[in-house]
């Protein structure tokens with residue numbers, strides 16, 4: 001039997017070549033998201049689909065594909081774009097790429113922490129806008145990591161990677177809040193705390209937990225009011241965890257002092273959203289895992305997941 005797979009995006013060749021070995025593969029030949037009507041048309045009759053986080057793999061797509069669909073492999077850690085419970089009901093396997101992106105995501109989060117703490121964007125803007133005069137002792141002063149408390153919301157692979165990387169910056173204390181992962185805490189000397197303590201005691205608070213009913217919009221007006229004075233908030237997980245209107249108001253009120261977001265809700269954040277103009281907020285376009293090495297490894301992992309799963313099915 002010829003096993004059919006559809007790839008919804010142009011991905012690195014290292015991934016494609018795995019798929020081309022034994023599968024009958026077709027793909028959307030662009031890096032841009034597929035128009036919905038094309039997605040619905042092209043998945044018809046496929047045994048496997050390789051998708052990305054910007055393809056909404058809902059019931060309509062599963063129906064359009066048909067009952068022979070056995071696997072959805074996503075080139076991502078997150079699976080929020082896939083109707084996983086519907087897939088389960090239909091016996092469709094959902095596979096992601098959890099291990100290969102953690103280092104680049106952690107490294108990027110550390111970059112944002114330093115960038116926000118040292119007010120880099122304000123400095124760069126001042127240079128470009130001609131506001132750079134002769135040196136002034138108290139101009140654009142930020143804060144150093146030494147002696148500070150790092151708070152991690154979600155000490156999984158990415159949270160652990162952040163803690164491990166920032167620890168040598170003479171961090172005084174690492175605290176974390178996580179209902180599931182406890183396995184990494186001892187190797188970075190992190191102390192488990194409840195959410196109110198995490199909010200009240202973190203100087204740099206990094207959100208790297210998964211979006212769940214408990215965490216979605218949990219960073220809201222009430223949470224911001226509990227944050228430590230002078231603290232910064234970084235979100236590289238998923239935008240839905242933070243209420244962006246509340247964050248804009250909280251930044252204007254001074255608590256947190258500044259924020260760095262690599263993820264927003266929605267993505268992209270509308271250009272006229274007040275956070276876009278808030279000088280206390282740095283927003284990057286979901287580029288936490290965007291390195292060549294990680295992208296190639298993600299493509300290889302997603303392709304192998306699809307390939308192995310479909311060939312097992314076929315034998």
Ligand SMILES: O=C(O)[C@H](O)CO
Pocket residue numbers: 053075076077078079101289
């Ligand atoms: O889920 C993921 O893998 C990231 O958000 C995109 O790389």
